[in-house]
Amino acid sequence: MTVSFCGIELEHPIINASGTFDALAAHRAFGDELLERFPFAAFVSKTVTVAPRQGNPPPRLWEVAGGLINSIGLPNKGLSGYLEHDLPFLADLPVPLIVNVMGFSRDEVAELVEAFGDRPEVSALELNVSCPNVETGLIMGADPAETARLVNRVRPLTGKPLIVKLTPNASNPPSVATAAQDAGADAVSLINTVRGMALDPRTGAPWLGGVTGGTSGPAVRAIALAQVHSVAQAVEIPIVGMGGVQSGRDALDLMRAGASLVAVGTESFRDPAAGLRVTSELSELLANTAV
């Protein structure tokens, strides 16, 4: 099932969704068996921002039918903390490393892309564009022109593959994907979480510390399939498909809709080794199916 993605050779098409697997913490919990049976063909790290972030106040989770809503708020050690504490470990993982970055302005994203742009440990960069540009107030990835300005700005800063992670909370994801492609993105990944909300049944007030959050899990799988399908009609560049993948069948569906790689996210919360299971199920399906 080897696959070439933006020039990166991968053993199979199953990777993780950013922010759903912390390889350092998992290594503390599971020891070296994690590295011996690493569940993904490439590792996408949690979003890195320029400054360290504590993240949103708890509570941060709410379980829904077939999924959950999270309001985590991108806690991370910041760029220098990541370079010092996380990157040395992640560089030694048995698979290529994709670093996910997010900035609150184009300058910040540029700073991050530049910082990783020549690092030999990093195989590709993923841009999290699901956040507001503090200068314009627009969600960068919700607007094609804003997305194009961002990608145009950072494209010259690195020769590494640039993946733009699309938000489903946009009126027209295919037009955002097209804008990213035309500005020089090498791939798009989708979907990010779908905006959702829960109320405290006892008080009627918002349950999550961040008020609203992102919905994930099989509850959003049909949305993901439709968005991957529509983006695949619009762009030529490869697509990383994700959203509620629990099985090899789900992964195959996204590939049939146009994805080159498939990411497992929330299912890893239920089973840390879900990536291994999805990969073996997909392998079996592909062996028995003409795709």
Next chain:
Amino acid sequence: MTRTTAPFGRRAAPVTAREEHGAYVVIRCRDAEGPSPAPGQFYMLTASERWGGGQGERPFLPRAFSVLRAHAGELQFLIEVVGPGTNRLCELHSGDELLLVGPLGNGFAPPREGRAPLLVGGGVGIAPLAIWQDALGSEATTALLGFRDEAHAHGASLLTNPTVATDDGSVGHHGLVTALLEDELDDRADEVEVYACGPPPMLEAVRAMCTDHQVPAQLALESGMACGFGACFGCVVPTQDGYVRLCVDGPVLEASKLESALVAGAGH
């Protein structure tokens, strides 16, 4: 803090027995290939079948439980029905199957030199204190346990020689377990180290009391948790070092690190 590393991934554990202890259920399961947990560690549990389809089409995520006892390849978990996940787990009988991940998190650390362990438990939070009392030596380890009523006080039989308090006075001391703790700390604050697990208001009272008496305390906390191994960042609690993930930096935390044990969203 002590930690046993978990096998990577989720494994099947056949349920061998279901026992009722008043308002609580103890589920025993066979985990022949799993390692022995350190007292205070926890597991993420899922029923192999019909996980989902309960109230609100839940549960979806696994549920975190401190291990009650572990012996010769058998694990025991103490469960009280509070929602669709615990409801499903309490339905399990011998012949059914659990899926588990664990042991996870940091367990209790031995008491500081010159101090004797003093266990303080509330409700279903007595679970990690049972395995810890076994490890420390049951006869010699004082345990103070609080329950809301007689049905819940049946849980006291899971520890050795506990002193019991109930909210309604139906069993033992009439009042809160923290009143029993106050008496102990008035007598021998210099001689004990407190180990506590229970509902957030109880843990917060224990934390404040131990701070006042300058007694070291290790608190086993609970928080809403999706994964149990540091992936989701959902289970954070505020500490003097900022937010920490209870699943990988806890669930046992030094009371002195906490500003408050009133964890937002816990007990849901």
